[in-house]
Amino acid sequence: xxxxxxxxxxxxxxxxxxxxxxxxxxxxxxxxxxxxxxxxxxxxxxxxxxxxxxxxxxxxxxxxxxxxxxxxxxxxxxxxxxxxxxxxxxxxxxxxxxxxxxxxxxxxxxxxxxxxxxxxxxxxxxxxxxxxxxxxxxxxxxxxxxxxxxxxxxxxxxxxxxxxxxxxxxxxxxxxxxxxxxxxxxxxxxxxxxxxxxxxxxxxxxxxxxxxxxxxxxxxxxxxxxxxxxxxxxxxxxxxxxxxxxxxxxxxxxxxxxxxxxxx
Numbered sequence: 495x496x497x498x499x500x501x502x503x504x505x506x507x508x509x510x511x512x513x514x515x516x517x518x519x520x521x522x523x524x525x526x527x528x529x530x531x532x533x534x535x536x537x538x539x540x541x542x543x544x545x546x547x548x549x550x551x552x553x554x555x556x557x558x559x560x561x562x563x564x565x566x567x568x569x570x571x572x573x574x575x576x577x578x579x580x581x582x583x584x585x586x587x588x589x590x591x592x593x594x595x596x597x598x599x600x601x602x603x604x605x606x607x608x609x610x611x612x613x614x615x616x617x618x619x620x621x622x623x624x625x626x627x628x629x630x631x632x633x634x635x636x637x638x639x640x641x642x643x644x645x646x647x648x649x650x651x652x653x654x655x656x657x658x659x660x661x662x663x664x665x666x667x668x669x670x671x672x673x674x675x676x677x678x679x680x681x682x683x684x685x686x687x688x689x690x691x692x693x694x695x696x697x698x699x700x701x702x703x704x705x706x707x708x709x710x711x712x713x714x715x716x717x718x719x720x721x722x723x724x725x726x727x728x729x730x731x732x733x734x735x736x737x738x739x740x741x742x743x744x745x746x747x748x749x750x751x752x753x754x755x756x757x758x
Contacts, residue, residue, distance in 0.1 A: 496551060499569035505551025506544035506570065510536030513603070513752060514576045516567060517543040520585030520609070520735070521677050522638060522669035524550030527584070530741035531748065539752055542579070544570055546590070548673025558676030560586075560684040564593035571601055580755065582606035582748070584737065585709060586677065592687040595694060604755055605694065605721075606748060608701040609734050611713040612720065614686035623682035630674050638674055639666035648705035648733025655739070662735060691720030698724040699751040701744060703732030725751070 497504045507525055509532050517528040525543040532541045545552040546563050567590065571579060580603050583591030588610025595602050615623065630638050643663050644652070651658055698721045702714035711728055718726040727747045732739040 497570055497573045499566060499573050502547060502553035502555060502566065503551075504544050504547075504553075504566065504570050506542060507532060508540070508542050508574065510538070510540045512539045513755060514540045514542060514571075514579035515606075515752070516571070516579040516581050517541065518563075518567065518581065518583035518587030518590050519543070519546065519549070520583075520587050521681060522549065522635065522642075522666055522674045523584075523735075524665060524669070526550075526665060527735065527738065531737060531745060534741070534745040535748065535752070538749065539580075540576075542570075542574065542576075546587075546677075548676050549669055554670045554672050556676060558673075558680045560589045560593045560680050561597060563590045563680070564597050567594060568598040568601055577601070578603040580604040580606065580752070582608065583610060584608040585610050585734065586681055589681070589684050589687070592690065593685075596687065596690050602696055604697040604699075604751075606699045606701065606751065607714075607717055608744075609703055609706050609709050609714075609736055610717075611709045612687040612691055612717055614684055615682055620682050623678050627675055627678050630671060630678065635669045635671055635674055636667040638669075639663050642666060645708050646734050648703055648731065648739055650705060650731045651733055651739045658739060662738060688716075688720065691717065692722070694721045694724075697751070697755055699747065700724055700726045701736060701747060702726075702728055703734060703736035703739065704728050704730050705733045706736070708734045 528543040
């Protein structure tokens with residue numbers, strides 16, 4: 495489906511009934527990242543998975559920033575007439591989820607922060623973003639996919655599930671080049687969200703793959719320490735896209751979270 499939100503179109507899937515859950519993909523993904531979650535959870539929640547600006551079926555146009563992505567998602571909730579939603583973000587989607595909390599707090603019913611972190615880029619990290627932008631402009635999204643796939647998928651998944659690696663690689667290489675470059679700039683320039691963690695007072699679930707080398711369990715532990723009352727789940731034998739590598743395990747802990755949320 496396509497929604498007109500302000501000056502852009504946002505592609506999205508919307509299935510199920512119940513508590514609204516907004517699933518935000520990472521970089522350089524699209525909404526199909528969440529296919530196994532939507533198919534497993536639609537009977538207990540209204541699952542909404544959008545393409546962020548510049549990806550999938552959404553408009554590829556500037557400006558690109560984490561705050562702009564968050565504002566786009568608030569506009570999508572307006573269009574769908576959803577007052578509050580659980581916001582589930584993986585990696586870059588986690589940055590957007592934290593920006594939604596900072597900018598549109600009343601719209602956030604709960605948070606699921608998956609394979610992500612709160613702090614901004616270090617100087618060395620900013621340099622790596624700039625190097626990836628150069629690579630993207632020289633070799634396209636396929637070059638970015640080649641450079642990222644080893645870190646994107648956990649070691650055990652790469653060894654035992656080549657079909658998962660291939661599917662993730664195809665997703666990465668399909669990303670529009672302008673969206674890739676814009677998202678790299680947005681990630682490089684994102685604000686440090688560490689200082690806002692203490693203000694989070696909605697039920698929060700933190701999920702991380704045991705083998706995630708991009709946002710390792712140590713980063714998830716910092717989120718857990720910073721958010722009072724949060725729950726931390728480490729997914730064994732999974733890397734950065736834990737929801738794709740170990741979907742049943744992730745769906746189980748998300749289902750438990752949603753059941754507890756309904757009772758609260």
